Amino acid sequence: xxVIAFIVNAVADLYFWIILISVLLSWLLTFxxxxxxxxxxxxIWRTCLALTEPVLRPIRKxxxxxxxxxxxxxxxxxxxxxxxxxxxxxxFIPMIDKGL
Numbered sequence: 001x002x003v004i005a006f007i008v009n010a011v012a013d014l015y016f017w018i019i020l021i022s023v024l025l026s027w028l029l030t031f032x033x034x035x036x037x038x039x040x041x042x043x044i045w046r047t048c049l050a051l052t053e054p055v056l057r058p059i060r061k062x063x064x065x066x067x068x069x070x071x072x073x074x075x076x077x078x079x080x081x082x083x084x085x086x087x088x089x090x091x092f093i094p095m096i097d098k099g100l
Contacts (some may be wrong), residue, residue, distance in 0.1 A: 005092035012084045015051075016077060022048035023073050052076075 025045055028034045036042045052073075059072040 001095045020053050020072050
């Protein structure tokens with residue numbers, strides 16, 4: 001069970017970092033610090049969008065409009081950490097303690 005807990009936590013941490021990278025990239029692209037004419041930047045941007053948009057889209061629909069401010073990544077990051085803490089505290093640690 002410890003291996004499954006490790007894998008779940010590793011995937012959650014990896015997705016957390018992908019969301020942060022996509023937010024930072026969006027800011028850098030918005031303020032023209034980098035541009036999508038660079039193939040590497042474009043490849044990273046498209047990969048981040050492909051990995052995050054399916055999860056962020058329903059959150060954006062549920063949140064009220066705040067003008068140009070998009071807080072859906074913040075909501076998702078809080079949700080990921082909350083799910084991770086809940087799984088660790090109430091599922092994985094009790095099962096590991098029981099020796100399962």
